[in-house]
Amino acid sequence: MKKVLAIVLCVALLAGLCVSLIACNGDGDDTFKIGFICLHDENSTYDKNFLDGVAEVKAKLGLTDDQIIIKKNIPESNDCYVAAAELADAGCDIVFANSFGHEKHILKAAKEFPEVQFCHATGTMAHTENVANFHNAFASIYEGRYLAGVAAGVKLQEMMAADNTVVPKIGYVGAYTYAEVVSGYTSFYLGVKSIVSNVTMEVQFTGSWYDEIEEKNAANALINNGCVLISQHADSWGAPTACETAGVPNVSYNGSTKSACPNTFIISSRINWAPYYEYIINQVKNGEAIATDWTGTIATGSVVLTDLNEDAYASATTAAAAKTAINTAKANLQNGSLKVFATDTFTVDGQALTSYKADVDTDDAFTPDTEVIVNGYFDESAKRSAPYFDINIDGITLLNTKF
């Protein structure tokens, strides 16, 4: 009788095949379509941030449900290639993937489907691979983190003014010890330092982009170590909620965590992907080329801050002062008079940095290949969109490293 089951199933499969051969003739439409590949789903703040951007651009450009296909929970494996190929088969004009490890698989798909544009966030290979329909994109998020650091600096100043026993030591929960995270916490630290010049910072890495328990533990460890303000670069709500429980102010990332942390959430920087989506969609619709390596900025609307949570400050006066400080710094970043990584604001082993070669062109050995100190500042995100600032500066102590 099980044999019957097997036969029935096989027949059903074959019947389905025939139906499909008839059915699949109908997809030769020329309406614009875009496909998205996400590593996780909305439960990850990282992916939610990309998906929020999709919703924004969908509303702005008036795209229909049928024009957007989103594939979630796609691992960094052959599954990613399959997902990309299926999106291309489904008639997508653009396929966008959001995780660093997707890159190799997207590149494979790009070579197979030259008529489809493949855009990959956080990747590093487009500027050396020379595959015409393969593109990287990122944003100068270090500027956003710097501004969030300014807001934190004002809070720290307020805490020190209220209680002269407060030691200006802050903490940072990072995922891994590599450039994207190093660039992020260093810019955050320099933002705080622009307000409180004697601030120091401790960094604890979790070794995972998403591990709520570990992030919570790391935040608590830092708090127990005497850190009076915490920020993080990891994707769960672990660190922010630990801060709320402990009553320690927190600067978030990827979006507001105010709903769960009404008293301790200060501000959050995030990359808004909607401007990039809008850009690539318009380029394709107009038949124009997409930049090989695109860096979003404050000016393009890619680097944004959430509203400042005034409740995190003891008085409305300091909250207002924080807003003013952010606006001033933002204006100066935009007019170029302020550089986040200006070499006169930090030292490395007691020395100012005059020359540094970063690993900009990807290779297995991480060979430093490009001089990145120009005109007295470390020129982050200019040689390629993905961050490459990976220097340990004075004032920041790494409690562990996780590669």
Next chain:
Amino acid sequence: MADTTKKNPLVRISKRSDIKGWKAMGIRAIAFVIALLIVGVVSTATVGGDIIKIYTTLFIGNLMTQRTVWALLESIAFLLLVSLAVTPAFKMRFWNIGAEGQTLMGVLGAAMIVNYLGGKIPEPALLLLMFATSIIFAAVWAVVPALFKAYFNTNETLFTLMMNYVAIQLVKFFIQAWSGKGNTGSKDFNYGYLPKIGGNEYLLGILIVVVITVLVTIYLKRSKHGYELSVVGESENTARYIGINVKAVIIRTMILSGVLCGVLGFILFGKSANLYETAAGGRGFTAILVSWLAKFNPIYMVGTSSLVAFLQSGAKRAGDLYSAGKFFTDLTVGIFFFCIIASEFFINYTVKFRKKTQKIISEVAIEEKVEEVNE
């Protein structure tokens, strides 16, 4: 006494083994339809989509293009291979739930060769070495619990389960060791891709599984080994009495399980030349169900793995319609599993409901009648 009725239980359940084939299929079909209805209700409640669209995608979504058909056949083949791997052990009542870890060790074995020898030796030699290492790694992972079971009678279910986690940690360790500064949780390689047959990247893996299916069927049904392991499964004492070396059978069978998982690990690595901790993709666990549903028969397993893989990827596509992500897939497949497993209950047991209250002649009633007669 006025109350002369005795209460019968509302439902009576009794074992049956004589159910007719058409009736069993009918029960399964009903379970399938019920599952479909529940999926309909649940998907309306969660993603709120168009039911008809979800149903059609669930069934023909897998068959829309050549690529999706090939991908489906491949996922059936992979699931079938792990199911075949766990089956010999299951037949001797050795509950190996470590196929996930064994497969992962196979992937790690291939990665190890590619990491150290990729690009340094000719590709055919590289592939052969990868194949051998995959098999050895996976077999070692399977034989350790088998040795402990054979000599110390440890609980194999817990042991094999634990070995999964050790394998995952080992993979994580090597990813970090090999990636150095650039660890992103997965390690990519440039060598060790499986050759394509006529430009088709799915065919080779599928063919390997077809051959293995035939071999395992013959092994289980026609060989002395196959007979021995079913005797061990029925009764270890009987096996011992008729002179079967039970320890040897346990160890030998688990090595076979490991080897088959190793083959899958090799193929999985060869698909994309990368190492990551979820490379086995949960197949090691799904395979338990596939094997059990097929009553440990390799031929039926072709059917059950097709059904499960078909539902899994169909549900994934249906979820994509509404950007629902993984939860929708898991939920849908879970509903089907639940209903199908429940249907097995109704096949193996007969359920009788109490008919309308039966009057039972109680002792009192009999006494009354006797009195009547006497008068």
